[in-house]
Amino acid sequence: GISPTAESFLDLLRSVSVDLNHDTSLLIDIPDALCERDKVKFTVHTKTTLSSFQKPDFSVPRQHEDFIWLHDTLVETEEYAGLIIPPAPPKPDFEGPREKMHKLGEGEATMTKEEYTKMKQELEAEYLAVFKKTVQVHEIFLQRLSSHPILSKDRNFQIFLEYDQDVSCKEKECKGNVWRFLQNMVKSADEFLISGVKQEKTFLLDYYSKIKDSTAKAEKMTRSHQNIAEDYIRISSTLNSISADDSTANKKHLEKLSDLFEKLRKVEGRVASDQELKLTELLRYYMRDIQAAKDLLYRRARSLADYENSNKALDKARLKGKDVPQAEENQQHCLQKFDKLSESGKKELTNFKGRRVMAFRKNLIEMAELEIKHAKNNATLLQGCIDLINNN
Amino acid sequence: MFHGQISTSVSSEGRKSHNPLSFMSNGRNPLTTVEGLYFLNICRLILLDLIVVNLLTPTLTEHIFSSLALPKSKSLFFFFFKLSNEARTPLILPSLLLQTSLSVFRLQDFSVKRRFSDFLGLHSKLASKYLHIGCIVPPAPRRALWVRVKVGKEDQSSNEFVEKRRCALERYLMRTVKHPVLLKDPDLLQFLESPELARAVSTQALSGAGLMRMMNKAADAVNKMTIRMNESDTWFEEKQQHFENLDLQLRKLHGSIESLVCHRKELSLNTCQFARSAAMLGNSEDHTALSRALSQLAEVEEKMEALHNEQANQDFSLLSELVGDYVRLLSAIKAVFEHRVKTWQKWQDTQILLQKKREAEAKLQITNKPDKLQQAKDEIKELELKVSQGERDFEQISKTIRKEVTRFEKERVKDFKETIVKYLETLLHSQQQMIKYWEAFLPEAKAIS
Numbered sequence: 001g002i003s004p005t006a007e008s009f010l011d012l013l014r015s016v017s018v019d020l021n022h023d024t025s026l027l028i029d030i031p032d033a034l035c036e037r038d039k040v041k042f043t044v045h046t047k048t049t050l051s052s053f054q055k056p057d058f059s060v061p062r063q064h065e066d067f068i069w070l071h072d073t074l075v076e077t078e079e080y081a082g083l084i085i086p087p088a089p090p091k092p093d094f095e096g097p098r099e100k101m102h103k104l105g106e107g108e109a110t111m112t113k114e115e116y117t118k119m120k121q122e123l124e125a126e127y128l129a130v131f132k133k134t135v136q137v138h139e140i141f142l143q144r145l146s147s148h149p150i151l152s153k154d155r156n157f158q159i160f161l162e163y164d165q166d167v168s169c170k171e172k173e174c175k176g177n178v179w180r181f182l183q184n185m186v187k188s189a190d191e192f193l194i195s196g197v198k199q200e201k202t203f204l205l206d207y208y209s210k211i212k213d214s215t216a217k218a219e220k221m222t223r224s225h226q227n228i229a230e231d232y233i234r235i236s237s238t239l240n241s242i243s244a245d246d247s248t249a250n251k252k253h254l255e256k257l258s259d260l261f262e263k264l265r266k267v268e269g270r271v272a273s274d275q276e277l278k279l280t281e282l283l284r285y286y287m288r289d290i291q292a293a294k295d296l297l298y299r300r301a302r303s304l305a306d307y308e309n310s311n312k313a314l315d316k317a318r319l320k321g322k323d324v325p326q327a328e329e330n331q332q333h334c335l336q337k338f339d340k341l342s343e344s345g346k347k348e349l350t351n352f353k354g355r356r357v358m359a360f361r362k363n364l365i366e367m368a369e370l371e372i373k374h375a376k377n378n379a380t381l382l383q384g385c386i387d388l389i390n391n392n
Numbered sequence: 393m394f395h396g397q398i399s400t401s402v403s404s405e406g407r408k409s410h411n412p413l414s415f416m417s418n419g420r421n422p423l424t425t426v427e428g429l430y431f432l433n434i435c436r437l438i439l440l441d442l443i444v445v446n447l448l449t450p451t452l453t454e455h456i457f458s459s460l461a462l463p464k465s466k467s468l469f470f471f472f473f474k475l476s477n478e479a480r481t482p483l484i485l486p487s488l489l490l491q492t493s494l495s496v497f498r499l500q501d502f503s504v505k506r507r508f509s510d511f512l513g514l515h516s517k518l519a520s521k522y523l524h525i526g527c528i529v530p531p532a533p534r535r536a537l538w539v540r541v542k543v544g545k546e547d548q549s550s551n552e553f554v555e556k557r558r559c560a561l562e563r564y565l566m567r568t569v570k571h572p573v574l575l576k577d578p579d580l581l582q583f584l585e586s587p588e589l590a591r592a593v594s595t596q597a598l599s600g601a602g603l604m605r606m607m608n609k610a611a612d613a614v615n616k617m618t619i620r621m622n623e624s625d626t627w628f629e630e631k632q633q634h635f636e637n638l639d640l641q642l643r644k645l646h647g648s649i650e651s652l653v654c655h656r657k658e659l660s661l662n663t664c665q666f667a668r669s670a671a672m673l674g675n676s677e678d679h680t681a682l683s684r685a686l687s688q689l690a691e692v693e694e695k696m697e698a699l700h701n702e703q704a705n706q707d708f709s710l711l712s713e714l715v716g717d718y719v720r721l722l723s724a725i726k727a728v729f730e731h732r733v734k735t736w737q738k739w740q741d742t743q744i745l746l747q748k749k750r751e752a753e754a755k756l757q758i759t760n761k762p763d764k765l766q767q768a769k770d771e772i773k774e775l776e777l778k779v780s781q782g783e784r785d786f787e788q789i790s791k792t793i794r795k796e797v798t799r800f801e802k803e804r805v806k807d808f809k810e811t812i813v814k815y816l817e818t819l820l821h822s823q824q825q826m827i828k829y830w831e832a833f834l835p836e837a838k839a840i841s
Contacts, residue, residue: 217666224659361840
């Protein structure tokens with residue numbers, strides 16, 4: 001079966017992003033995935049009642065790069081400039097647990113078999129947790145798209161879901177374009193951010209840096225909890241060895257203490273993973289989401305710049321008396337684009353705020369409840385051990 | 393101030409017996425006796441390198457009285473050390489407090505000042521007197537080489553250092569005084585009561601660590617000798633093996649606990665940093681209720697930081713120090729076992745010498761050298777005495793060690809049980825606080841709309 005830590009991850013990012021998958025006309029999930037060395041192969045399964053798809057129920061294999069391709073393609077699409085494109089799922093990162101496995105292998109000689117087995121179990125659970133996390137993040141990304149009124153109808157999205165040949169050939173060229181595109185955005189957008197969109201942008205920039213900092217600090221807290229859990233394993237194991245060799249009344253005391261530390265470390269491990277889930281993942285997700293919102297503002301700022309340029313061009317044209325109708329048309333076009341972006345942008349940002357507040361509420365409540373649960377658990381274990389030792 | 397009389401079985405010779413309670417046995421008001429004044433004389437001299445310790449041990453009193461054969465019900469005896477941060481240097485003020493059921497102690501404040509090096513000096517004296525006869529002399533705390541207490545500075549780290557030292561000295565003194573043989577030692581009694589103590593010379597060499605090194609070297613030297621002892625008593629073999637294993641395990645445990653202390657301190661620090669970050673995030677948040685909730689979260693995490701820090705201190709002072717003390721005690725036990733081997737060796741050597749002399753004498757019997765023969769006979773007589781003395785010594789030390797080890801194991805059980813329970817109670821308290829804090833936060837989180 002699945003270890004308790006992994007099971008709790010099944011609840012993962014569903015809690016982070018709310019209001020998904022209400023519309024049953026297009027249902028997407030990732031029912032399983034394979035991990036080969038560095039590559040993760042996701043099985044993307046689609047169930048749909050829409051006629052735009054060839055089949056009502058089908059699955060395709062996809063890799064991480066394919067998701068990135070889809071994301072970047074959507075970002076690049078001019079029509080969606082006024083939308084918050086859901087943030088791309090982060091690359092699967094098994095470096096952490098893999099490095100620890102390596103270290104454990106090297107240090108095998110210095111610990112008892114029991115200790116080694118326990119630490120290996122912990123690491124395997126961690127590995128599995130990372131795996132589950134990455135599956136969920138990719139799934140959420142697709143579900144955000146499928147529940148969006150406009151993005152769900154995107155042709156590229158459909159290709160991604162349906163095309164059963166290799167899509168990754170598109171990847172490399174798109175990547176380069178998008179990167180250059182964004183770079184340009186940053187350069188020109190910054191100047192225009194002073195005018196007009198300052199308030200929203202300042203808020204997001206400030207919030208982004210703060211949330212990024214909080215994410216990093218939360219990660220460190222989790223790391224410390226994991227370290228303590230590991231110390232408890234070693235202490236428990238050594239106490240066990242000492243008690244085995246003891247023939248006095250100490251034996252029972254040490255056995256009980258050893259047993260207690262073993263139980264405490266499990267709780268400590270859950271504290272760490274729950275904190276990760278409810279706090280750190282929440283912060284991480286919204287950090288990425290804010291980045292996506294920022295991108296929207298960049299695009300809006302750029303369209304404003306385009307509009308202002310078109311105005312200048314029109315004036316010039318009128319002065320020279322040449323190409324006035326084209327200039328007028330261009331100006332109108334830019335104005336419309338800017339208006340459209342502003343309108344949909346406002347809606348998106350309002351939804352974004354609502355989503356964020358609800359997600360924080362849900363996760364903070366759940367985190368507090370879990371902390372209470374674990375502390376109560378610990379208290380019971382401790383009181384039990386104290387009573388046992390005292391009554392001996 | 394007397395509410396009654398004290399009757400003890402201590403000799404009424406008063407001054408003659410070197411018993412700190414002797415002046416009380418004649419029923420007079422202690423304040424008027426010379427010894428009483430002697431005790432009252434609190435030295436106001438301020439000396440460098442002194443540390444103040446604070447200690448109150450009711451359990452100790454019981455033990456001391458059973459050793460001195462005084463009726464428990466009649467008197468209480470405290471060792472009391474007063475902590476003082478006055479003046480520019482930290483001071484040691486161990487105070488001997490005598491309290492009878494007559495509650496006289498409030499008037500009398502017997503205190504003597506001792507330097508850290510005095511404790512080391514005491515230990516070296518006791519070790520030199522009692523280790524070789526098989527008594528497990530508790531090792532003194534080590535001199536921490538890395539910190540010099542800064543004179544006049546009231547910072548966190550120097551306070552922590554003073555406190556750690558105080559606790560270590562307290563535990564050391566308690567263990568020493570609990571030992572029935574050591575308690576009767578005149579050097580120990582002088583240490584406890586004499587207002588001024590001759591400064592221990594060259595305590596560098598006598599520092600706890602130094603002494604450990606010496607003992608370990610002696611132990612190694614014995615091991616390196618090719619002559620192995622014929623162990624006729626399996627008890628010793630088993631015990632030695634047991635202690636060697638225990639030593640390894642305890643060192644390992646100590647390492648893991650030190651790691652735990654370190655990680656918990658890190659957790660405290662990381663929690664503090666997160667709390668600050670969350671507070672800033674709360675400030676940036678424009679949704680009012682969420683902003684408030686984030687600020688509250690920051691406050692909870694600040695409280696958690698304090699909890700974690702406190703717990704790390706308990707991890708250290710209760711768990712780590714306990715295991716550390718026992719690692720050092722095991723070194724003393726090792727030394728004592730080695731002394732037994734040395735004693736056996738000495739006995740064997742004397743026997744071999746006797747044998748040689750007997751052979752020589754036999755040869756001399758044939759030759760006609762009456763002087764040399766007589767000399768040989770005398771030497772043989774002397775050696776025969778030495779041999780039986782050697783045998784007695786060996787039997788004595790073996791007997792003593794058995795008693796000592798039994799006492800040690802009994803003490804260990806009590807010590808461990810007490811400390812473990814104390815430690816678990818700190819963990820329990822910590823968790824209960826956490827429950828309180830998070831339960832207070834929950835409504836704040838729910839209030840977000």
